[in-house]
Amino acid sequence: MFKWLHPYAKPENAYTLSEKIYAFVIPLATLCLIVGSLWGLLFAPTDYQQGESFRLIYFHVPAAIWSMGAYTTMGVLGFCALVWQIRTLELAVIAIAPIGAIFTILALATGAIWGKPMWGTWWVWDARLTSELILLFLYLGVFALYFSFDDKRTGGKAACILAVVGIVNVPIIHYSVEWWNTLHQGATITKFDKPSIAGDMLWPLLINIVGFLLLFIALSSYRFATELAKSEAHRKWVLKLVRKNLS
Amino acid sequence: MNPRRKQRLLLVSIILLGLAATTALILTALDENIDYFYTPSEIINGKNETGIKPKVGQRLRIGGMVVEGSVKRSDVDLEVSFDLSDTGPIVTVIYDGILPDLFREGQGIIAQGHLVNATTIKAFEVLAKHDEEYMPPEIAEAMKGIKHVKPEYTQQQLGN
Structure with a gap:
């Protein structure tokens, strides 16, 4: 079934593929983010309740969605790495962790900046905010665990276990606003109902969500390629690559 | 495999x-x-499942809608009192401080403070809770008849 995947378990092929993905996706991501952000910040109408402050949604929501999306990806990759013992996938987990952490920090920071004028506080310990903060610690934990072992195989395994275990937190973040009373409001677009946002506010938001996804794909391919080259530094294909780039 | x-x-x-x-x-x-807060009905009737009511003097948070026409401001200082409700029972909140921009009648808010008696809370913090709906002002006015009016303060209040 997965025969077509097998060649990419070979680091050299995986490296070439992720380089290609990066080169292809990064211009698309830039385009989406420029269009979405300019449209959202300059042309979308102001909100009836929150005025101009609501424009933070164009960064807060995409960052938050993909902080969870990145974690799910990382967890699934970690799961496969543990079951099939594929070293390449462990590197993918490590490639994603810091990018996910940055997305989480971005979501928390924009949320705080938005919370101050609207709610009246930078931070509250409600279920949504707290579970998102735990997500940040999980990312940092995965990253730290990997580098706390001298033997990279052991480190990779430990990091994968934490990545898999932490997946439990993702549905908790998403449903926290439904399961408990929270200061944070419920979902605007990530629900089965019609989105509760006017159409001309929604479009730039969707473009930015796609933009953040593409940015995540591009950056993690880039980091993945680098991690591959680093871990295989003594191999012939890396030497060849270095010579080619130098000449 | x-x-x-x-x-x-x-x-x-x-x-x-x-x-x-x-x-x-x-x-x-x-x-x-x-749960981040009690609702007014939970303060008066107790939590849904356990039926436990908060005790007088207990520090707690309450979340509910500001009842229309219940906001009473002092002319000389920032003290304000208003009623909160969710499905029926009403709890009064007394607060001395600056209210968030989103505060107004009909708005969902969360107050933190101490229970003075069974239906009154002396709050030291009031946060505004908004819903997940976003729309331009014209649509909001046409659909819901909502017009955002900022609270007005007298010169004396601002001088404090």
Whole structure:
């Protein structure tokens, strides 16, 4: 079934593929983010309740969605790495962790900046905010665990276990606003109902969500390629690559 | 799939399932403690499942809608009192401080303070809670008849 995947378990092929993905996706991501952000910040109408402050949604929501999306990806990759013992996938987990952490920090920071004028506080310990903060610690934990072992195989395994275990937190973040009373409001677009946002506010938001996804794909391919080259530094294909780039 | 991989798949899946079940049990057990606030009906009738009512003097948070026409401001200082309701029961909140921009009648808010008597709370913090709906002002006015009016302060109040 997965025969077509097998060649990419070979680091050299995986490296070439992720380089290609990066080169292809990064211009698309830039385009989406420029269009979405300019449209959202300059042309979308102001909100009836929150005025101009609501424009933070164009960064807060995409960052938050993909902080969870990145974690799910990382967890699934970690799961496969543990079951099939594929070293390449462990590197993918490590490639994603810091990018996910940055997305989480971005979501928390924009949320705080938005919370101050609207709610009246930078931070509250409600279920949504707290579970998102735990997500940040999980990312940092995965990253730290990997580098706390001298033997990279052991480190990779430990990091994968934490990545898999932490997946439990993702549905908790998403449903926290439904399961408990929270200061944070419920979902605007990530629900089965019609989105509760006017159409001309929604479009730039969707473009930015796609933009953040593409940015995540591009950056993690880039980091993945680098991690591959680093871990295989003594191999012939890396030497060849270095010579080619130098000449 | 070879037997060793199958075994690992089973092992990792079982660990993950067990962990998910444990988390679910812990969260169910903690249930109401994770709630960020009481609703007015919970303060008056007790929590839905346990029926526990907060005690007078207890520090708590309350979340509800500001009842229309219930906001009374002092002319000389920032003291303000207003009623909160959700499905019927009404709790009065007294607060001395600056209200958030989104505060107005009909708005959802969360106040933190002490229970003075069964239906009154002396708050030291008032936060505005907004819903998940976003729309331009014209649409909001046409659909809901909502017009955002900022609270007005007298010169004397601002001087404080």
